[in-house]
Amino acid sequence: MILSQIFFGWSTFGHDEAINFFLKSAQKNQLPHANLIVGPSRVGKTTLAFDLACLINLYPDEEKSQDQIIDIQKDDKAQRIIRGLNSDIRLFNIDTPYILNGKKIVSKINISIEHIKNIKRETSIKPFESKSKVFIIQDCHNMTNEAANSFLKILEEPFENNYFILTTDLIDQIPETIVSRCQLINLVRVNSNSISEMVEKKFNVNHEKSKTIARFSKGCPGWAISAVNDEILLDSYNQLFSRIMDVISSSIEQRLNYSRKLSIQFRNNRNEVYAELDGWVDWFRDLALLKNQLGEYILFRENIFEYKKYLDQLRIEEIVSSINKIIYTRENLEKNVSPNLALDVLILELPYVNDHNINTE
Incomplete structure (x- = not known):
């Protein structure tokens, strides 16, 4: 059966090359445990990260692949992941709170060593409702030097069934030691006509407005979708x-x-x-x-x-x-x-x- 017929319904739009890479890797049971998704703001990095978390945990086992079909948009387990309800899929960014001296702290500036300590603690705990734990670090260029050094040690000695997905639009600010240990996925801007067609068909937006939204999105589907709703x-x-x-x-x-x-x-x-x-x-x-x-x-x-x-x-x-x-x-x-x-x-x-x-x- 064709890969896209076994596991489909990705929320990711306009990045078929990345999707096909991960599908083929899953079929070979060779999904990278550390991934770095690079691209402009709102091009679809975080969306792809959550889709990948679904693939990691829901892709059919080899012996069941001909019988089990997963549609991310309809599968209950997939939707728990997409909506951030699955306790084994963790998102970290500058808005993620951490506990320091008994107090809840929200940095709003960087991803600190305390965030990484939290990740390290969680990597040693077995998954509760999924096959694997997935840690998504959004805008990982916001890691402090201390946090980056600590995270590097996690990548060097990973626990079984732990996956890491990092996103950034500033790869030059990420230590080469981290970049070299990740599968690099580059997301480029999507063709304006493709975004216009997607907005028009998926959200029932008139042709003129869809063209305007696509133009201002500058190739970033995430911005276009937000503009439809806001x-x-x-x-x-x-x-x-x-x-x-x-x-x-x-x-x-x-x-x-x-x-x-x-x-x-x-x-x-x-x-x-x-x-x-x-x-x-x-x-x-x-x-x-x-x-x-x-x-x-x-x-x-x-x-x-x-x-x-x-x-x-x-x-x-x-x-x-x-x-x-x-x-x-x-x-x-x-x-x-x-x-x-x-x-x-x-x-x-x-x-x-x-x-x-x-x-x-």
Whole structure:
């Protein structure tokens, strides 16, 4: 029987190569015990991790493979795993609480040594309701050095029936000693047309809106699905566009106020600041495309008239330089440089547009 007919119903979308790799590995009884899933934010890493947890625990034994068929979407055991109800499937991230000196602590900043100690304790306990225990470490680049060193020892001396699935979009920040002990799975951005078709068919969204959602998803199915269920996500792009327009023509004092708000926000939720900076890159990228008469490829198509008002004041060299500065700042923030300093320098170095001299024709 074809592999996909034995075990199907994956929630993962657009990553058939990864799915086929794991199916073939399961058929040979050679599923890797340590996996590192790499890809952009919301491309489907965590979704694949939970699907893989289902495969690890529910793939039919060899002698039963012709008789037993598993549909993840309909199987009760699979749904307990997907919904986070299975006690043997554990998710760890910066929001996972741990106990220290009798107190429950939530870091919100990193994955600490206490998280890894918790994992180590649990690896020695036999599974309760599944064949194997699966530990999913989300955004594993957030591990402290101490935590990473401790986790490496777990990988070097694993207990039987323990599987580890790590996810990250910043593989360069993970120690090579950990990377080398994991099966590397790279998830790339999914074709926009494929996402549009998925949104339209699966969620009964009209064609025009599905195209818009796919465009703003930038190849990440997770974002697209969230946008279907939460219209605020699409609206947030319009708000971001307005903020950028305000900042680009604001005074030094106003720019510094904006930068300081981002710095405070970074300490609470750095991913939101990364998304803000990515929005700036998109804004300048759109300007560069319009400069080259490629308006059909811009992201903020609904605001094309607003863009055209700025084209005369910004040279292509300034636009490209701004994109590079934003990317450089994001990379520095990922390396834990001072957010106050990095963001202040960036915002002050971005070009200034005098909105009183804008050509509105």
